[in-house]
Amino acid sequence: MEALLRWAAELGVCDSPLGTSTSSCLGRSLVIADFSDAGGRGLAAARDLRRGELVLRVPRAALFTSDRVMADDPQVASCVVSHLPRLSSVQTLIICLLTEVGRGRNSNWYLYLSQLPTYYTILATFNDFETEALQVDDAIWVAQKALRGIRSDWEEATPLMKRLGLKPKLLMFKSWLWAFATVSSRTLHIAWDGAGCLCPIGDLFNYAAPDDDNSLADEDTGDMMHQKTNKMLDETTFDHSSERLTDGGYEDVNGYCLYARKSYRKGEQVLLAYGTYTNLELLEHYGFLLGENPNEKIYIPLDLDLCTIGTWPRDSLYILPNGHPSFALLCALRLWTTPTNHRKTFGHQIYSGSLLSIENELEIMKWLVKKCEETLQQLPTTIEFDEKLLIFLCKLRNSTSCRIDVDQSIFQQEFAVFLRFHGFKLDCSIHSKLPVRLLRSLERWELAVQWRCIYKRTLTKCTAYCKSLVRELSLQQNQQ
Numbered sequence: 001m002e003a004l005l006r007w008a009a010e011l012g013v014c015d016s017p018l019g020t021s022t023s024s025c026l027g028r029s030l031v032i033a034d035f036s037d038a039g040g041r042g043l044a045a046a047r048d049l050r051r052g053e054l055v056l057r058v059p060r061a062a063l064f065t066s067d068r069v070m071a072d073d074p075q076v077a078s079c080v081v082s083h084l085p086r087l088s089s090v091q092t093l094i095i096c097l098l099t100e101v102g103r104g105r106n107s108n109w110y111l112y113l114s115q116l117p118t119y120y121t122i123l124a125t126f127n128d129f130e131t132e133a134l135q136v137d138d139a140i141w142v143a144q145k146a147l148r149g150i151r152s153d154w155e156e157a158t159p160l161m162k163r164l165g166l167k168p169k170l171l172m173f174k175s176w177l178w179a180f181a182t183v184s185s186r187t188l189h190i191a192w193d194g195a196g197c198l199c200p201i202g203d204l205f206n207y208a209a210p211d212d213d214n215s216l217a218d219e220d221t222g223d224m225m226h227q228k229t230n231k232m233l234d235e236t237t238f239d240h241s242s243e244r245l246t247d248g249g250y251e252d253v254n255g256y257c258l259y260a261r262k263s264y265r266k267g268e269q270v271l272l273a274y275g276t277y278t279n280l281e282l283l284e285h286y287g288f289l290l291g292e293n294p295n296e297k298i299y300i301p302l303d304l305d306l307c308t309i310g311t312w313p314r315d316s317l318y319i320l321p322n323g324h325p326s327f328a329l330l331c332a333l334r335l336w337t338t339p340t341n342h343r344k345t346f347g348h349q350i351y352s353g354s355l356l357s358i359e360n361e362l363e364i365m366k367w368l369v370k371k372c373e374e375t376l377q378q379l380p381t382t383i384e385f386d387e388k389l390l391i392f393l394c395k396l397r398n399s400t401s402c403r404i405d406v407d408q409s410i411f412q413q414e415f416a417v418f419l420r421f422h423g424f425k426l427d428c429s430i431h432s433k434l435p436v437r438l439l440r441s442l443e444r445w446e447l448a449v450q451w452r453c454i455y456k457r458t459l460t461k462c463t464a465y466c467k468s469l470v471r472e473l474s475l476q477q478n479q480q
């Protein structure tokens with residue numbers, strides 16, 4: 001890591017506006033530290049930091065982009081340009097990344113590349129067992145769709161990678177998936193390439209969900225970390241005072257600049273808001289989720305006529321983390337439960353978000369209770385089971401022998417299915433720790449169980465919330 005910090009410093013990466021040092025690019029505002037409960041390796045404040053301070057500057061020369069790799073290697077450039085069908089910007093960046101990985105120590109990026117994670121836990125890396133563990137059809141579908149998309153991108157790009165003479169190992173789908181996950185979870189937004197850029201040192205910031213205090217910043221930095229964004233960071237929204245509201249972006253003269261989004265005490269982890277993501281989106285693009293995610297949205301199965309009844313898009317019809325139905329879901333339900341011949345009359349009231357009548361509201365709340373309860377009942381396990389399973393999985397991952405934990409466990413059967421899936425016999429591992437392959441699978445299994453637990457907890461909260469409203473409304477009705 002010291003070699004990487006020195007290399008980055010030589011390229012002008014710097015954590016202080018006061019200037020560069022040649023021995024390390026960090027130490028004045030930031031230091032690398034381990035945060036086992038919030039992202040692992042990350043960046044900590046090297047001193048007290050004020051909100052809005054510039055904490056890291058990465059010049060363009062240090063950014064890993066497709067155009068940079070192609071400028072350095074005309075063969076890659078001509079192959080990419082001549083390849084038909086045209087490659088997407090993400091496919092191109094992945095090919096550039098794999099090309100540089102293939103060069104090994106001869107790559108200009110070797111020090112950076114050798115510090116990248118060796119494996120990822122994004123949804124597309126989930127095997128069938130782990131995907132099934134999500135239990136909710138929508139989530140399973142998202143995982144399968146992500147994998148299909150990545151596989152088809154790989155198939156399309158393989159002839160070109162062969163022409164480039166990539167080693168057989170780098171031509172494998174496993175390598176493509178690794179490179180895709182690297183791009184998905186580590187790129188920062190740049191205006192001139194939809195795939196974004198890999199930003200040495202800048203990609204060591206872990207994530208915190210944007211909060212209310214930084215709501216303005218959210219607009220500016222939405223999806224900054226991810227290639228999905230096409231929105232340019234508008235220079236005019238930057239406030240160069242200490243009250244700067246953004247996390248950062250690419251600035252023409254200075255390169256990639258990252259600013260403290262709040263004040264930090266020395267030693268505290270400095271976090272970046274990559275964008276607003278639900279937990280499923282975090283899992284899909286970054287391979288982790290948050291126990292408390294203010295941007296979480298829980299979708300329940302809804303009849304088609306309810307989804308299409310008004311002008312509310314399907315993705316606005318969800319349950320919030322506190323269990324309340326979203327504004328659009330509430331409005332859609334009010335319209336849906338209004339007799340067809342009255343919908344026109346009440347349309348204005350409904351769209352403005354007003355309650356129609358106690359009877360109508362009672363009907364909606366009872367419907368929601370029933371829907372949430374039915375949804376929960378249809379899932380194969382309860383929250384109580386999942387919560388215990390999580391404890392078991394965590395223990396198993398951290399124990400030196402799986403025998404002791406499993407023997408008296410009610411999860412023996414679940415674990416046996418897991419081992420069978422991997423073609424692994426428990427007897428073989430009596431006193432030994434599970435092999436790395438299985439430990440990684442356990443980690444993804446745990447993520448899937450965590451996700452479904454949050455899903456179920458939110459539905460339970462929604463049930464409780466709606467029941468309390470039913471009680472309240474019934475009282476009001478009786479008083480009338």
Ligand SMILES: C[S@@+](CC[C@H](N)C(=O)[O-])C[C@H]1O[C@@H](n2cnc3c(N)ncnc32)[C@H](O)[C@@H]1O
Pocket residue numbers: 037038039040041042117185186203204205206207208285286287288289
């Ligand atoms: C841009 S990298 C951050 C640096 C990364 N921890 C490293 O060691 O290279 C993003 C990845 O860090 C991890 N991560 C970031 N924020 C996290 C958080 N709040 N909780 C758990 N994992 C997080 C996820 O694996 C994510 O894909």
